[in-house]
Amino acid sequence: MSTLVQKYNIAGPRYTSYPTVPYWDLESFSGKAWRQTIIQSFKESNTTEGISLYIHLPFCEQMCTFCGCHKRITKCHDKEGPYINAVLKEWRLYCDLFSYRPRIKELHLGGGTPTFFSPENLRMLIDGIFNSAEKAEGSEFSFEGHPKNTTKDHLKTLFDLGFRRVSFGVQDYNEMVQKAINRIQPFENVKRVTEYARDIGYTSVGHDIIFGLPFQTLTHVEQTILKTKELMPDRLAFYSYAHVPWLKDNGQRGYLDADLPSGDEKRDQYEMGKRTLAKVGYKEIGMDHFALPSDNLFNSMESSTLHRNFMGYTASKTQLTPGLGVSSISDSWYAFVQNVKGLEEYYHLIENNIIPIYRGHILTEADQIIRQHILNLMCRFETTWYTQEEYFPELMDVLERLGEMESDRLVEISNNVLKVTAKGRPFIRNICMAFDVLLHKKAPDTRLFSLTI
Structure with a gap:
């Protein structure tokens, strides 16, 4: 090996x-062509599959130096309301393209840190979405929670709104690794929110674990998985750390390349982790994902209905996936687009009733x-x-x-x-x-x- x-x-x-995004044909792309694919895909799929919806909530209170996602670091929570209002207006711009009310099959809140937002503002966001939409039969709503700031009120509010799946970013429980990636994550925090979610009634609780992090050893990964065993989340994302410090606005500069495990060490971490997860009872699902046999992600793999899109692996396919918020990527099945990444530019375009895309590709x-x-x-x-x-x-x-x-x-x-x-x-x-x-x-x-x- x-x-x-x-x-x-x-x-x-x-x-x-x-x-992939670097190979999109930007020259032949146009906003008009994108809107036409949205209309076509909606007509073809809304009554049968329904649609998916991804909402990017970009705010974080601190920079995690392993993260390659688009985010805005701030402790100023008065930004929540204006951002939600802009997202809801963007959603209305899409709804104007639909010939009747959309049926949402999957909805995912990603980030950034969705639980940066107060429960009250998250309720305002979801209620606003469903002012113009229906829930499809068998719908699945999910969100990414930070164990540090996810409260019982967050979990209860979103549960009452129809959310049944939540994933918590763990990464690694070793203190030295946590300091290097600027994400102090005591096991007690993860245990608390996992138990809260189960007590409330969430049917799928996921944890994210990363291997290949700075200063991380084989023992660190094994210990993290064994700690995870105490909680037995329904799903696990077991990712390889993607080291891309050359990308703009990336925070992956708090350590040296020499601080990272070698390729052989990373592969050892993955193989050991996979063996340990199998012993615990998890089944491998696609790339980087594992699930208990009781989770519907495993069942979808067994029935060959597993699907993959910009939100990751999903238990069923939807043809149309609009993405709302800064930097979100949308998929109409016939085309991809990405929203502008600057918050101020995003607000400006929304205020002028323009879907805030800046690049795309017609397949x-x-x-x-x-x-x-x-x-x-x-x-x-x-x-x-x-x-x-x-x-x-x-x-x-x-x-x-x-x-x-x-x-x-x-x-x-x-x-x-x-x-x-x-x-x-x-x-x-x-x-x-x-x-x-x-x-x-x-x-x-x-x-x-x-x-x-």
Whole structure:
């Protein structure tokens, strides 16, 4: 495994979308074309699937130096009301494109720190969304909670509004690691909010754990997982730390590259963590995710309905996913767009009744086919090309690129079927890269992605 890590530990995307953001065709994109895809997708899917909605709440009271998300650091809570008002106006701009009231199947609050906002303001936000929408049958609402500031009132308020899933960012319980990433997170805080959520009635409580953090050792990761075992969250995200300090406004500068575990050490952390989670009772779900057999994410994997979008893994597919708030990414199935990242610019565009996008990509027919192959690999660890709808001109080039991975027994290819082996699962990003036609047509001139291992 050490030799394979050295061989395949290269920079690569995480494939929350295809094409990936750096390869969006900005020249042929237009806001008019984006709105047309929204209208088309809504007509095709609202009555059958419903739609998903992602809302980005960017405020945090302090900078966590491992975080690569878009955020605004402030302790000024009077920013909550104006931001919610702007998000609700953005939602109304989208609703103006719909021919009737949308049915929301999935709703996720991400950040930043959603629990920066008071329970009262979160209620105002969700009530405002459903002034113009209905809840779809079997809807699933979720949010990201910070164990430090999530209160029982937060959990109760959101539960009363229909939320049944919450995830808490743990990262690592070792004090030295926590100091390095500027996120002091006592186990007692996580225990308290986890028990609050279960007492209130949440059906899925998740924890996020990260390996590959500065000063983190194999023992630290093992101890964190064993502490997690005491609480047995329904889901676990077990992520590789993505070190991208060159990105603008990124806080990943509080330590040196030399303070990070090597590629081999990170792989050891992952393999040990995966073995430990299996012993505890968790099942591996797609890339970086684990769930108890009682959780619906596991059931969706078993029934082949698992889906992946900008919100991560979801238990069912929705075709249309508008993203609200600064930096949010939206997916109409036929196009992607990203909102402006500056708060002041976002407010200005909303005030002028303009959907606040600044870049996007209209998917070609080939893009849609390749995206489906990557989704198949990410969600089911296999893909096929039996039909013309699954074929694209560069497929033979892809299979040639996969030849060495086949020799290394990371994949098995026969009879128009590609299956990722158990040995190959840690290298799923590399396998998906073989399908990334745009990446191979033009390698990036600068550092864009984190290392795959």
